[in-house]
Amino acid sequence: MVTFVSVLKYEQIKVNKALEQELASMPAPLRDIVGHVLMAGGKRLRPLLTLLSARLFGAEGPQLYELAVIPEMIHVATLLHDDVLDGAESRRGRKSAHLIYGTAPAILAGDALLAAASHKTASFNIPSLLTCVSEAVLMTAAGEAHEIALQGSLSHSLKEYIDIVAGKTGWLLKGSCRLGALYAGASEEEVEAISDYGLNLGIAFQIVDDALDFADESVTGKPTAGDIMEGKYTPPIMKYVDFLSSGEREVFREKFKSGTFTPEDRMRIAADIRRLCFDAEARAMADQYLDKAQACLDKLPRRFEQKVFREALDFVRNRKS
Numbered sequence: 001m002v003t004f005v006s007v008l009k010y011e012q013i014k015v016n017k018a019l020e021q022e023l024a025s026m027p028a029p030l031r032d033i034v035g036h037v038l039m040a041g042g043k044r045l046r047p048l049l050t051l052l053s054a055r056l057f058g059a060e061g062p063q064l065y066e067l068a069v070i071p072e073m074i075h076v077a078t079l080l081h082d083d084v085l086d087g088a089e090s091r092r093g094r095k096s097a098h099l100i101y102g103t104a105p106a107i108l109a110g111d112a113l114l115a116a117a118s119h120k121t122a123s124f125n126i127p128s129l130l131t132c133v134s135e136a137v138l139m140t141a142a143g144e145a146h147e148i149a150l151q152g153s154l155s156h157s158l159k160e161y162i163d164i165v166a167g168k169t170g171w172l173l174k175g176s177c178r179l180g181a182l183y184a185g186a187s188e189e190e191v192e193a194i195s196d197y198g199l200n201l202g203i204a205f206q207i208v209d210d211a212l213d214f215a216d217e218s219v220t221g222k223p224t225a226g227d228i229m230e231g232k233y234t235p236p237i238m239k240y241v242d243f244l245s246s247g248e249r250e251v252f253r254e255k256f257k258s259g260t261f262t263p264e265d266r267m268r269i270a271a272d273i274r275r276l277c278f279d280a281e282a283r284a285m286a287d288q289y290l291d292k293a294q295a296c297l298d299k300l301p302r303r304f305e306q307k308v309f310r311e312a313l314d315f316v317r318n319r320k321s
Contacts, residue, residue, distance in 0.1 A: 002308075003311060004308055004311035004312050004314070004315045005315065007048070007308050008043065008044065008045070008048055008315075011044065011047070011048050011051060012043075012044045014065055015044045015047045015048075015051075015065060015068060015069065015072070016039070016044070017065075018065040018066060018068070018069045019038055019039065019069050019072060019073075020039065022038075022069055022073065022116065022120070023035050023038055023039065025116075026112065026116065027112070030108070030109050030112050032101070033080075033097055033101045033105050033106060033109040034076075034080075034109050034112065034113055036094065036097045036100065036101070037076050037079055037080055037091060037092065037094075037097055038072075038073070038076045038113075040091070040092040040093065040094050041092050041093070042072075042075075042076075042092060044072060045173075046068075046071035046072050046075055046172060046173065046176040047065075047068035047069060047071060047072050047176070048068070049071075049173060049176040049177050049180070049198060049312075050064075050067055050068040050070070050071055050176045050177070050179050050180040051064055051065070051068045051180065052180065052305045052308055052309060053176070053177045053178070053179070053180025053181045053184070053194050053305075054067065054068075054179075054180035054181070054183050054184045055180075055184075055303075055305050056180075056181075056184075056186075056194070056300060056301060056303055056305035056306060056309075057180070057181055057184035057185065057186040057190060057301070058184055058185075059180070059183055059184035059185075064180075064183075066120065067124065067179060067180065067183055068180075069120070070117050070120050070121055070133060070179065071117075071136070071172060071175060071176040071179065073113050073114075073116060073117040073120070074113070074114060074117045074133070074136065074137060074140070074172060074175075075172060076110075076113055077110040077111070077113035077114045077117070078110070078140060078144070078172075079091060079110075080097055080098075080106050080107070080109055080110035080113070081106075081107065081110045081144075082144070083096040083097065083098055083106070084098045084103055084106055084107055085144075085148070086230060097109065114137060117133065117137075118130070118133060118134070121133045124183065126182065126183065128182045129179060129182055129183060132175055132178050132179050132182055133175060133179070135171070135175065136171050136172050136174070136175030136176075139166075139167050139171035140167060140168055140171050140172050142167050143163075143164050143165070143166065143167020143168030143169070143170075143171065144167070144168050146160075146163065146164045146167060146168075147164045147168060147232065150164070150233065151230070151231040151232070152231035152256060152257040152258070152259070153231070153233060153257075154233055154241055154252075154253055154256060156233060158235065158238065161233065161234065161235065161238075162203060165202075165203055165206040165207065165210075166199060166202070166203050168206070169202045169203070169205060169206040169209075170198075170199045170200070170201075170202030170203045170206070171199065171202070172202065173198040173199065173201055173202030173205065174195050174196075174198035174199040174202060175198070176198060177194045177195055177197060177198030178191060178194065178195040178198065180194075181194045181195070189299065190299070190300060190301075193296045193297075193299040193300055194296065194300060196292070196293075196296045197293045197296035197297060197309065198293075200289040200290070200292040200293035200296065201289075201290070201293045201312065201313070201316060203286075203289045204286040204287075204289040204290045204293065204313075204316050204317070205286075205316050205319075207235065207282055207283070207285055207286040207289070208282075208283055208286050208316055208317070208319050209319075210227065210232075210234035210235060210236065210282060211234075211235070211236055211279040211280070211282040211283045211286075212279075212319065212320070212321065213225060213226055213227045213234065213236070214236055214269075214270040214273045214274060214278075214279045215270075215274075215279070215320075219320060219321060220320070220321045222321075224266060224267065224270045225261075225266035225267070225269055225270040228256060228261055228266060228269060229259055229261055229266065230259070231256055231257065231259060233256075234282070235278075235281070235282040235285055236273050236278045236279050236281075236282045237273075239273075239276075239278040239281060239282070240269065240272065240273050240276070240278055243276065243278075283317075286316070286317065287317065290313045290316065290317055293313055294310065294313055297309055297310060
């Protein structure tokens, strides 16, 4: 039976080969640093969205893999930068690049990947592709900057949270889908429909990710309740703060602002969030955006790729890690 996961795994092999070729073309001083993250695994969700979108509108051929690596290169560039900003110790099961190679080289490697992605995009000689990629990078950076500006604050609204995740996650998934459609010469209406699909899929993906932050580390492979240490005010935390008494809320506020939660605090809060089903409520919120994404697909050709796009919604909805 063909499923989203089976298609994803099948395409990972070819996407990884295309990424290896891009890595080999990087300047030698950057190659080890970039490869440390670029070839460390990952779902390769963004390249698959580009491939599916291009094929949905009739594009074929091995050059599609050269197109599909572009959003992954951008994504990995943001990971290199994010790990420096967050002081992360690991990424994709490996020690973070900035801890091995140094902060400055890791930042420069991320910059180089962004430049390489732009160069790759320009090589197709389709101006709309370059506009698409530039917008995705710009809005991703804006989302990250917005999140940093509000770090440690409990004052912003759910709407502002959605604005943040639309930027830092949604826009690159939107760009991944849009890239394939533009390359294939889809109509303006079709381009906008698949773009809106990607944006809503990305928002839902991040909401689910933020709910999974409170799952047990043995299940997700990520530190439990890392968001409260980083001062990220996500839906499960919003619901938890509303649940607290005024006195408890003030204690939480001070620790959230200063990042002084102990490991015991984090485990206790995570357990409370799971017990009170605040993580499940956040996942239900993601369903609203998955429904919007599904509605976008109704405007698109009914081909095999559309079926895979629909299955991607359940993939995000049911994520465990």
